[in-house]
Amino acid sequence: MIWNNELTNMLIVGIGETVYMTLVSTLLGYLFGLPMGILLAVSDKEGLKPNAWIYKTLDFIANVVRSVPFLILLIALIPFTRAVVGQSYGSTATIVPLVIAAMPFIARMVESSIKEVDHGVIEAAMSMGAGTFFIITKVLLVEARTSIIVGATIAIGTILGYSAMAGITGGGGLGDIAVRYGYYRYETNIMIVTVILLILIVQLFQTVGMRIAGRLDKRK
Numbered sequence: 001m002i003w004n005n006e007l008t009n010m011l012i013v014g015i016g017e018t019v020y021m022t023l024v025s026t027l028l029g030y031l032f033g034l035p036m037g038i039l040l041a042v043s044d045k046e047g048l049k050p051n052a053w054i055y056k057t058l059d060f061i062a063n064v065v066r067s068v069p070f071l072i073l074l075i076a077l078i079p080f081t082r083a084v085v086g087q088s089y090g091s092t093a094t095i096v097p098l099v100i101a102a103m104p105f106i107a108r109m110v111e112s113s114i115k116e117v118d119h120g121v122i123e124a125a126m127s128m129g130a131g132t133f134f135i136i137t138k139v140l141l142v143e144a145r146t147s148i149i150v151g152a153t154i155a156i157g158t159i160l161g162y163s164a165m166a167g168i169t170g171g172g173g174l175g176d177i178a179v180r181y182g183y184y185r186y187e188t189n190i191m192i193v194t195v196i197l198l199i200l201i202v203q204l205f206q207t208v209g210m211r212i213a214g215r216l217d218k219r220k
Contacts, residue, residue, distance in 0.1 A: 007190070010177060015197060017091040018173035021163045022205075025095050026156050029102035036062070036103065037110025038136060044115075048122070048132055062104035070101050070162045074169060091172035094163060102159050109151035113144040146213050153209030157202045164198060174198055 040058050043051040065073075074097045078088045081096040117140055125139045141148070167175025174194045182191025 011174075011193065011197065014172075014174040014177045014194070015201070018160065018163055018175070018198070018201065021091050021094050021098060021166075021171075021173055022156060022160045022201075025098035025102055025159050025163070026152065028095070028099045029106045029155065029159065030152065032099070033103040033106030034110055036107035038114065038140075040107060040111040041114035041140070042132070042136065044111075048135060058107070062107055065100065065104045066108075070097070071165055071168065073097055073101055074166055074171075078169075089170035089172075094166040094171035094173075097166070098159055098162055101162055102155060105158065106151070106155050109155065110144075110148060113147035113151055114140050116147055117143040146216050149209060149213040149216065153206050153213070156205045156209065160198065160202055160205070 036058060039054060040062070042048045043054040043058070045052070045055075047055075068076075074094075077097045077100065081093050082088045084096050085093050087093050121139060121143055122135060125135050130139070163171065163173055164175030164178070165171075167173065167177070167179040170176060174197055178191055178194040181187040182194060
């Protein structure tokens with residue numbers, strides 16, 4: 001394909017759709033994944049409020065969803081996606097499976113970040129009579145914020161990669177362009193450009209995320 005304004009505009013739209021899917025899916029993923037990760041950490045046998053039933057239930061859900069390859073999950077959720085947003089293709093529709101795939105992944109990273117918090121800090125808060133909610137919001141999340149932001153940076157890169165896979169089912173964004181033009185039409189130049197753009201977007205997100213994490217790191 002000859003490079004022209006139409007191709008340029010198509011790539012610009014593709015970048016916008018990719019960023020839109022990635023950011024919205026990450027935000028919604030944390031809306032559900034953050035509480036799930038907190039519950040996993042708190043209900044663990046060494047957590048603030050050990051509860052085997054809650055932990056095993058959430059642990060099972062997280063393991064099952066994470067075990068399913070995203071492409072299979074994407075296809076399996078088509079009826080659910082259609083019921084939620086009214087269609088099964090396009091950037092908005094792709095957000096549904098992206099959030100479901102990202103939620104347990106995010107929950108595991110949040111759980112790991114919280115478990116890294118020094119137990120001495122938790123014990124100090126408990127000795128002063130702090131309640132569970134206070135310890136979670138003012139101690140655990142505050143102490144783990146740098147690790148959580150680093151995890152968010154990793155999550156954004158993973159979700160962006162998933163969004164590119166969604167191109168195989170008309171999910172929109174750069175992945176869709178790469179599949180429709182680079183793969184089906186053998187337009188190698190478009191495939192190369194989309195790959196480069198995806199790499200640049202990931203690098204941008206990672207750079208911003210790591211700088212934010214660095215500024216919030218109290219050890220520096």
